[in-house]
Amino acid sequence: RKKVMVISTGAKQLDELLGGGIQTMSITEAFGEFRTGKTQIAHTLCVIAQLPTAMGGGNGKAAYIDTEGTFRHERIKAIADRFGIDSEAALENILVARAYNSEHQMDLITEIAARFAEEKGIFRLLVIDSIIALFRTDFSGRGELSERQQKLNQMLSRLMKIAEEFNVAIYLTNQVQSDPGAGMTFVADPKKPVGGHIMAHASTTRLYLRKGRGEERIAKVYDSPDVPEAEAPYAITVGGIVD
Numbered sequence: 556r557k558k559v560m561v562i563s564t565g566a567k568q569l570d571e572l573l574g575g576g577i578q579t580m581s582i583t584e585a586f587g588e589f590r591t592g593k594t595q596i597a598h599t600l601c602v603i604a605q606l607p608t609a610m611g612g613g614n615g616k617a618a619y620i621d622t623e624g625t626f627r628h629e630r631i632k633a634i635a636d637r638f639g640i641d642s643e644a645a646l647e648n649i650l651v652a653r654a655y656n657s658e659h660q661m662d663l664i665t666e667i668a669a670r671f672a673e674e675k676g677i678f679r680l681l682v683i684d685s686i687i688a689l690f691r692t693d694f695s696g697r698g699e700l701s702e703r704q705q706k707l708n709q710m711l712s713r714l715m716k717i718a719e720e721f722n723v724a725i726y727l728t729n730q731v732q733s734d735p736g737a738g739m740t741f742v743a744d745p746k747k748p749v750g751g752h753i754m755a756h757a758s759t760t761r762l763y764l765r766k767g768r769g770e771e772r773i774a775k776v777y778d779s780p781d782v783p784e785a786e787a788p789y790a791i792t793v794g795g796i797v798d
């Protein structure tokens with residue numbers, strides 16, 4: 556039986572909030588406004604995923620689907636420096652793919668799953684930054700909301716299976732304009748299974764990110780199956796996410 560692993564976010568308090576970090580065989584959805592650090596957390600996770608488990612890592616490679624053109628080699632290098640690993644090697648261990656529309660995004664997920672199967676046990680993390688941006692563009696019409704949600708659910712269902720089958724952590728970002736109390740819709744509603752067949756321990760954790768005072772950022776866990784609702788501060792630095 557596969558064992559759930561955790562990948563540290565780089566920040567102790569945030570890790571504690573998440574029960575040690577983001578979990579494999581599970582989807583973590585980070586949602587929040589522009590510049591709250593969704594992409595910076597993604598970059599940090601890509602480096603930490605490669606570290607030994609004793610360092611909070613996943614001892615594996617990462618895959619990154621970039622839908623907004625915000626993946627930056629320099630950020631990976633700077634974060635690798637923080638953890639004392641070779642920056643070129645750190646970059647080589649990240650499979651980066653740029654998606655240009657929602658269908659392409661699904662195709663890339665299929666290709667990445669094939670790669671996970673070829674290199675069994677090698678990958679520990681899959682990032683999709685952002686899960687929903689291209690859907691918003693492709694299904695922008697008034698009558699297209701239910702089709703968009705249906706396609707998104709298919710994608711999430713697919714991702715849940717990938718998380719389980721290959722024991723990877725999946726980290727999704729979702730930019731929202733307002734706080735979750737204001738009636739926004741979530742990508743993944745953990746109270747409803749995301750379509751199709753989901754195995755018993757599959758789970759989704761939603762992490763709401765917001766700005767605090769100055770450079771401070773605050774994360775809050777919503778509706779996690781195994782973590783209480785609570786908050787943790789974190790900060791964004793050149794070396795990635797810190798307390």
Ligand code: ADP
Binds near residue numbers: 587589594793
């Ligand atoms: P989001 O994806 O949520 O829109 P980002 O992850 O891109 O937000 O985070 C943007 C924030 O990260 C900005 O406040 C920016 O100042 C900070 N940031 C980006 N790069 C660095 C860096 N090298 N050093 C410190 N802060 C950085």
Ligand code: MG
Binds near residue numbers: 593594595625684
């Ligand atoms: Mg971003």
